Amino acid sequence: xxxxxxxxxxxxxxxxxxxxxxxxxxxxxxxxxxxxxxxxxxxxxxxxxxxxxxxxxxxxxxxxxxxxxxxxxxxxxxxxxxxxxxxxxxxxxxxxxxxxxxxxxxxxxxx
Numbered sequence: 001x002x003x004x005x006x007x008x009x010x011x012x013x014x015x016x017x018x019x020x021x022x023x024x025x026x027x028x029x030x031x032x033x034x035x036x037x038x039x040x041x042x043x044x045x046x047x048x049x050x051x052x053x054x055x056x057x058x059x060x061x062x063x064x065x066x067x068x069x070x071x072x073x074x075x076x077x078x079x080x081x082x083x084x085x086x087x088x089x090x091x092x093x094x095x096x097x098x099x100x101x102x103x104x105x106x107x108x109x110x111x
Contacts, residue, residue, distance in 0.1 A: 007024035009032035009035040012032065012036070017032050017033060056091075060091045061092065061097075064076055064081070064104065073107040088108075089108070
């Protein structure tokens, strides 16, 4: 199977990003969504408070994926990603990741 190229986020709209789902790697599209959401938060006076629940979900799940794969749950809990601890289990359940939600819930309980 041929590897799809990565997509760099350059301000594309949601529709433009979704249109790339067959031409670019999914992980790069997810990163592009994350970067776009982060840009929105930085641009607004309310910061992350201006984000929708769905946008916060994307940031939380992407942070968990990145941190746990890089240094484990400890890294998720000690880095700035810890701000997502209150919403991460529900976020994982909302996207159908029940097993990961259960593991994450146990990791939180072990703190």
